[in-house]
Amino acid sequence: MIIRVPAVCSLAHKRYWALFWFGIPALIAFATTVGLGMAGFRVNFTPSEPLGLWRIVELDGKLRIGDLVFICPPLTDSMLEARDRGYLRRGLCAGGFAPLIKTVAAVSGQTVKVSEEVFIDGQRLSHSRVAKIDGQSRAMKPYEGGVVPLCAIYLHSAFSSSFDSRYFGPLPVEGVLGYAHEVWTYAP
Template identity: 35%
Template sequence: MNTRRTGIITFLLGAGIIAVASAKPVMLNTTSSEPEGLYLVVKREPAQVAPGRYVAACPPMSPIIHLGVIRHYLATGTCPDGTVPVLKQVEAVAGEAVHYSAAGIAVDGRLLPNTAPAARDPRGRPLPHYPFGNYVVAPNQVWLLSTFSPLSFDARYFGPVPVADIKAIVRPVWTQR
């Protein structure tokens, strides 16, 4: 048995044990947007979230999300737009200042790593981004980003997300980070 296969089997067995032991739902992240691995659902449909928390959220229905589905940046699922919830970190909350430019996204003056938008996707196709500018996060909205991956499909393309679209707060339990 090869090492990768053994690792996957071990991972899945561990995930099953953790899920049974915790009696809480778990989420498996297999995308490179955030660390791959197992995440424990801490709270479903939260009324508010704090910066730095990982969440599973339905992205807002928009032409860019539709493009993301067509190009397979997002998998199909149960969200109103036809996608699966995305796993991202909350990087900006109500009242915080967001400056978005070709250099990336800065929150309250702090440039976040790996948030510069790509002009083209990995296959060389043009990739539209959310409009550059200065924003103040509106009440009941958040900016969901990945500072882990420069290729993440997140707020740099679809903008802020209503807190009501967050399906769960999750916590990494067993990841490859």
Template identity: 40%
Template sequence: MAQASVASGQVVKHARSGTLRGSPARALHAGCRSACSRTAARAVVALSVAGVLLVVILALGLHVNLSASARRGLYRTVAGRPTRGAWVVACVSPQSAVLARARGYLGPGPCAGGTQPLLKSVVAVAGDVVEIGPEAVTVNGQRLPGSSIAASDSLGRGLPHVAWGRHVVGADELWLVSTRVPNSWDSRYLGPMSTSLVWSVAQPVWTVD
């Protein structure tokens, strides 16, 4: 004969075989399946929306910057010669890319060294005089704010830097420096960048910080 008992505030019936029917565990499993299905559906929708946004961003010639070296947000590439104060999208040299890959400074990308390009500000162009010291970078006698040289990266690894002293920018060179963070991987550590490594000038469209 079947018996009734109370478990977790619910009345359940025990069959003669001792098997639980209508148990809380079974109800919980059914509820989980329903909730998991809804969560999976939301994830699919979110991924679809993200995919559409990415296609639109690329179609409009926009680039997303998430690095602290520049204001985070959307940038668009424009034609024109890089001038002092402009933002540019540029690759590091294949030699520098070796260190970038080994230490994870840059993710994989289409540059010649197999890394993603940088978004940096041009602080010096051909003919400018750059002076490098531990405390700051000076361009044509003007000290750049927030341009001190970091001795190590965020993991405590030593950062090779450009030689201290005076540098005259060559005809086919640019100096790219971020004044937002001292350990931004830029010309303070890479030295002057060849203009042949510059993809384009970039203009901010929408930024958040």
């Protein structure tokens, strides 16, 4: 005896299996992303540093010039404007910002002069040309310079269009999440 299954049942059956085969991998990818994030891993999608997977590593002491760090930007008017302009991504830091990956270029007590380029204690900082306008022809307001305050760091990226301390000035060290270590990256 042959029993015919109505087409409606087979369509529902196909939908079930499609949901199963697409839903399970999506759920696994989501769980993996959350797990990696809790373990200190982050994905960088910005050109300021190589694209790819990075890890936040606990600080082992005093920050030094040349250290590459993850830092949460403070909740300030200039940072909110930067987010509105698209310079900063949304994330889990205070104010809804994503952490930045930047190199420490100056520490407390050092003098920063900003003109066409950046000078730290009289020495030109390489790859530090200051843009007058952004990619959408909007005026950029550079940091006026000065002495890096106590418990603050001046941050830099060699990427010419990076939004860094050339524009927002020194940031408080309390926002540093840890060192930024490359895990699996690609530098175009």
